[in-house]
Amino acid sequence: MSGERTTMPPVRLPSEAELAREALAAPLYSRAVRLARWSGPRIPVGVTGTLLEKQLNEAVAHLGLADDDTGPADADDAWRFAVDTGLVELVEADAEDVPGGEAGPVGEDGTPVPVPAYAEPGQDAEDLLTSGSPHDVLEIWLDGLEGVLADACAPDLEDLLDGIAEGGEPDLDELDWDADEEAAFLDGVLGNLYLLTALEDEAGERAVPLPALAASVIVPDDMDEPTDDVLEEVSTAMMRLDDQFRLLAPIGFVEYRPMDEALVEEIGDDRDGADAAALGDEEDITRYGMVRLTPLGVYGMRSRMLDAGVEAPAVGDLSDKGADVLLDRLPHYPESAARAEVELWVARRDAASAARELLAAGRGDDESAPLRRLGCQQALSLVGREAEPALREVLDDPHLGGLARVWLTENGAADVPEPPQDMVFWLTVDTIAAQLTAQSDSAELRELVQGLVSGHSGFFDTVWRVDHPATADVLEAMGRLHPDRAVAKEARKAAFKARSRHGG
Incomplete structure (x- = not known):
């Protein structure tokens, strides 16, 4: 692969x-x-x-x-x-x-x-x-899958017969077929299909048009308008993929709606016209073939990737790992997958133990700590009310007291003490630092910055004094993100003061 x-x-x-x-x-x-x-x-x-x-x-x-x-x-x-x-x-x-x-x-x-x-x-x-056992059944299926994939990459029999030289031997040069190239191309297509499935919130239930899938491995990312040669290459690839997906469907690897037979003839008779349609005709796109990996296909692809040394996690892999591993991995998960992973992790523990483990993993002053605490806060939202004693234990913790108060308030706990002002601003800096790591200069972060500044008079006069390792970086980012020039200048001045205060 x-x-x-x-x-x-x-x-x-x-x-x-x-x-x-x-x-x-x-x-x-x-x-x-x-x-x-x-x-x-x-x-x-x-x-x-x-x-x-x-x-x-x-x-x-x-x-x-x-x-x-x-x-x-x-x-x-x-x-x-x-x-x-x-x-x-x-x-x-x-x-x-x-x-x-x-x-x-x-x-x-x-x-x-x-x-x-x-x-x-x-x-x-x-x-x-x-x-x-189910595992035995799947092992045999995986063995068979390799044979089907090999068949899918083999030269077309008609092309092979057409390529027979006068001496009666196959002329592979004339056939223009390379086993390694064919396998690499199909692997690339299936890898992209796997990636689209993994990123799909509805567990890959949407089929992908064949032209888009072929183009994803052929058209360069920096090419605004595909050339005629590239379009012809896409159409040729579509024809090959149509044959390959027809072979992969009977083993349960993909669900495939084949190309319209009339369209197959059209592509053969009028290559240029078909090329243009393949990438531009939105109304008729289903005529060009639609494909999706089945859950069994996702399982097969993941198994092959793991064998090839690719890190291909599955939701549930972290359920028996410590909270430190969980919080380290969650930022790289799509939102729906992250939630599912946390639900499985929490289900293996009682609420109080889960909360204590998450809170302990959230501590630290290292560069990744703000993102861990953001993940901790998100994970705690899925822990039941039985975790309340664990959250009250950290109310005085400078790193965790703010998020503990947020959790207790959101869960309707009584007698939640008001946070001191320095804790409020420390949590603000920590949250923005985490968002900067996770989303960089996203529109949501811009809105957050504008809301914070407009909601607190003298915001920068207070924030530059916050004893947080990321204070200066956060203020610089706020200066970059805020659309008001005067406010942006004030943020940059505050960042300079913060660096001077910490000797940086």
């Missing part, structure tokens, strides 16, 4: 039991399991394990595909999946072996002839069909 991105946002995954049910329901996997059962005690196969013509016809009938035009191809795909994953095992035949009864091939004279190999249910099939 491509390793350009070393860290991915967290994804939300169903339980292994749910994923295993999805895997077994996928057409390719379910057919492979049925053929594994059917293959016992043993059936003759070709040298590479392929089904012989008679057995293929029987497999088609066994799967109920006799009336489908694609029945033989679908049965063959399922058989290869079974062989690749160990659901079916190949046994080399002895030279004198001939199949018994009607199962074996016969010569022109009707006499049974030796076969190079037999197939029979593999141990994986036995384990899976008798006592397999």
Whole structure:
């Protein structure tokens, strides 16, 4: 897999039991399991394990595909999946072996002839069909996925036949196909699809138009208007991706609405016209194919990324970690994923213990401490009222007393003491410092700065004296963010005083 991105946002995954049910329901996997059962005690196969013509016809009938035009191809795909994953095992035949009864091939004279190999249910099939765990089911699915991805990156058979040289050998130069490039391109596309799924608040429920997905790995980020050559490359990629997603759908990896067949012909007949439409026709965008990773596909991609050394967290990974790890990671999570992670973390602890652990992790004067305290405050909002004693224990703590009062007030606690003014301004500086780290110069932060200045007369005269490591940096940022020039100048003067006060 491509390793350009070393860290991915967290994804939300169903339980292994749910994923295993999805895997077994996928057409390719379910057919492979049925053929594994059917293959016992043993059936003759070709040298590479392929089904012989008679057995293929029987497999088609066994799967109920006799009336489908694609029945033989679908049965063959399922058989290869079974062989690749160990659901079916190949046994080399002895030279004198001939199949018994009607199962074996016969010569022109009707006499049974030796076969190079037999197939029979593999141990994986036995384990899976008798006592397999969800994890076992998914391990077999992952093995099969690698074979399907390899098939998706293989050259098109028609192109391969067209590329046969006069001497009868495939001319790969003429075919213009490179296995590594094909795999890297598909990995890039699937990586982008995974990223979009991880960042999607609704757990990746929205399908992505094929043109946008192809363009995401082809069109340079700094290109305002794609050139004709780039558009042609996008259209070529779309055609290839259409074929690949059709292969990946039967294993349950993606949900795919294929390209309109009429459009496929249109792209072939009028490349330039189709290029323009592929990136510009909003009304008809679904005609170009729509794809989304299924939860099973997200699981498969994450497994492959982890194997490749990519950091690909899942929501729930931090539930057994300490609060220090939780608060360190949360700022890098999308909002919905962060909330889900905290809910799982809190669920493993009683409210008071969770609150004490979060508060302890929120202490510190290091550069990351304000962001940890912001995460602490957000996490505490999901802790129940039973945590009140833990919050009262830190009311006099200079780092935590302010946020403790906020929590107690929001949760309707009685007799919450008024905070001293220095604690109010310290919390203000701490909050802005955290927001600067998390959001930089966001519109929300600009509004916060303007509100603070307008709501406190003599704000800067007080703030520059606040004993917080980030006071000067916060004041400089306020000078940069506030639209009023006079106020901005006052903020910069206050920042200078703060630095002078601390010898900086």
